[in-house]
Amino acid sequence: MLAGAVEQFRPGEKRCRRDKHQCICDRLMSESRTAAAFGINLPVYHSFSYGLDSDCQARIGQRYRLPFGNDFKIGILVELGAATAPEQTLKSAAEAIDNEATLSPHLIELATWLADYYCQPIGEVLFQFLPRYLRGRQPLKSVALESWTASPTADVDLEQLQRRAPRQYELLIHLRQHATGLTPGELRAIHPQWRTPMRTLHQRGLVTCTLCDPVSLQALDRDQPPELSQEQAGVVEGMSAELDGFHVHLLQGITGSGKTEVYLAAMQTVIERGGQVLYLVPEIGLTPQLFNRVQRRLGAVVVASHSAQTDYQRFQAWEQFRRGAAAVMLGTRSALLSDAPRLQLIVVDEEHDASYRQQDGVRYHARDVAIKRAQMLDLPVVLGSATPSTETLFNLARPHYRHHRLTRRPGTAQPPHLQLIDSSRVEMDHGCTPQLLQAIQQEVQRGGQVLLFLNRRGYAPVVMCHACGWQSVCHQCDARLTLHQSMQRLICHHCGYSEIVPDTCPQCGNADIHHHGVGTEKLQHFMQRRFESTPVVRIDRDSVSDARQMERLLQPVQAGEPCILIGTQMLAKGHDYPNITLAGIIDVDQALYSGFYRASERLAQIVVQVAGRTGRAERSGRALLQTAFPDHPLMQGLLQQDYEQLVDLIMQERRLVGFPPYLRAITITADAVTLDAAMQRLQTLRSVLVDAGIGADVQVIGPIPALMTRRVGRYRAQFSLLAADMRKLRRALALLLPGIQGASGGKRVKLVVEVDPIDL
């Protein structure tokens, strides 16, 4: 392909005449050129062709500076020899940024698959595979770390230094205490602005700096693993037998059954034979504890990648894994897209977790891409969960899937007792039934810990005027504004719009504005008033921004002190609360009348997870569920605490109405300044399907206005394609591609395609 596409230039045409950019035109062209396709970070579905001197050492996956309009853009070389226009008419790619490929051929192949399968712009997809640090012109560089030490010979009057330059003094004292040296990260912890005083110390010859490979900075002592239970040992043995070649191992184990120990054993096997491991956890699941546990147990170099890190830290981790210097990459969703020369295992913990689905920008599901990647490289994947997703349970019927179970907790810990409280006939106080309040009272008096789960943040979801009926609604969305009392603001949870809480009704001037409903903030105030001497901790998106902060807030809980812990679904992730012996689930009924087809699956997962994280030690836990529908089959199923029975129930429902996983789905959402424009655009697309006679085996639903039609000032409509067979869906999608990818409709209507969407 490459040789055939190389065009010879006639001697007289050595200079490029078409290009209007001086910097390029004035360059002499070499004898022959090759066309090359580049992915550019733009929302378009094609790559861009440029000319490359064919004697240059171009590599697939290399980054180039490309002339683009009046400017330059970064492009990733994806193909050599393919051109959309004759080579001599192509602009020349300006220059390579690095001497080597940034993305390996495997990642280019995976990116191409992802872009095609999820119908996403190829350039944007490719850039997802680069750490943010490399998305601009920054060249690849060595990730050696600075290590600062105090010069042993230097003499200094410490007293004087302390008086005159306290920051220099502080740094020097720390360095003298750490003979092996301190890294920039450690120095930053001592003093955020450590650079300036350190420079002075360096000029005075009091300290030295060496560059060292971060690998050598890691302590590689190993902790002894616990003796595996019989059940764990059985699973490890079964899994080890199939740790080469493509297999999907589902590890379904109740919370606290020791799944992590099983992952660690599998990772150990792979690392001992020189392999590398990708270990994915949900966004809030990556705690320093987990990192230390993995590193200390495996005695191997582990790098972490998560959103609380700086761009440079993420690049460092990415680069060490790519160079093969780190054996394990422990990270959240996007860590899956990192390169590894000897990848031999992918672990996806809490595989049911929604944070694996990217909901904006490039839409993909990291668990599913992990499985695809494993298939391409012929290696095993371990999916772990106490509450596997319906998709994964459905896929168990496929030949390369294996099902492993852990049904018991090691040691004496008992599963919790569940109890329903009928909330339909009693008077509630701040969303709590008298029974629940009494149970909390008892637990607190005993010096115990209580967990209250409420999936609604803020103070109150409704603010209204009783005189005229005014309600606080968002002017950009079809949604109410939630009252956040600590901030004294009304906030839209969909677009982030916020305003000051008005003193009087904006419509009639009435001074008496009321709020209704209970959010976590109000519940916290209520509990604090009622149980004055007990600390009340709140965990939600307003109080916690990352895993570290969450850990800080949870300190009293971990320490076993008496307390009341209130939180949203964030509580159901990653952490164990061994001393909590009472869990109250405030409102489960939301899920029964939600428009979200996965609501009951989510509810089942959250209840099983929240209840399962309590009462781990000697004392067993108790969970109370408040519901106005205690006889509903879902509630009865929850009561039995049999997740599989619940899933059976949910699956029956899905089969009956024809929803995933029985049918596969693709949704197309149009977003425009009027609902009409959005609907029109989708009607046009739909007519393509009707004209082509699609309909027998692909179900087309809509277009209809989306569940929340107006959002951030724009109107949304959508239609869904459903079929039992993904290939049939893709055939239908192929018919739509020209209409989706073309410019028709212009910028005023934006289309978003979602393959295997989370919602319909």
Ligand code: ADP
């Ligand atoms: P899961 O991931 O299934 O919720 P973990 O792997 O985190 O569970 O284990 C739960 C707790 O049990 C941890 O504190 C872990 O150290 C402990 N544990 C796991 N396996 C064993 C074992 N075989 N012996 C003793 N303790 C264990």
Ligand code: ZN
């Ligand atoms: Zn009013």
Ligand code: ZN
């Ligand atoms: Zn809004």
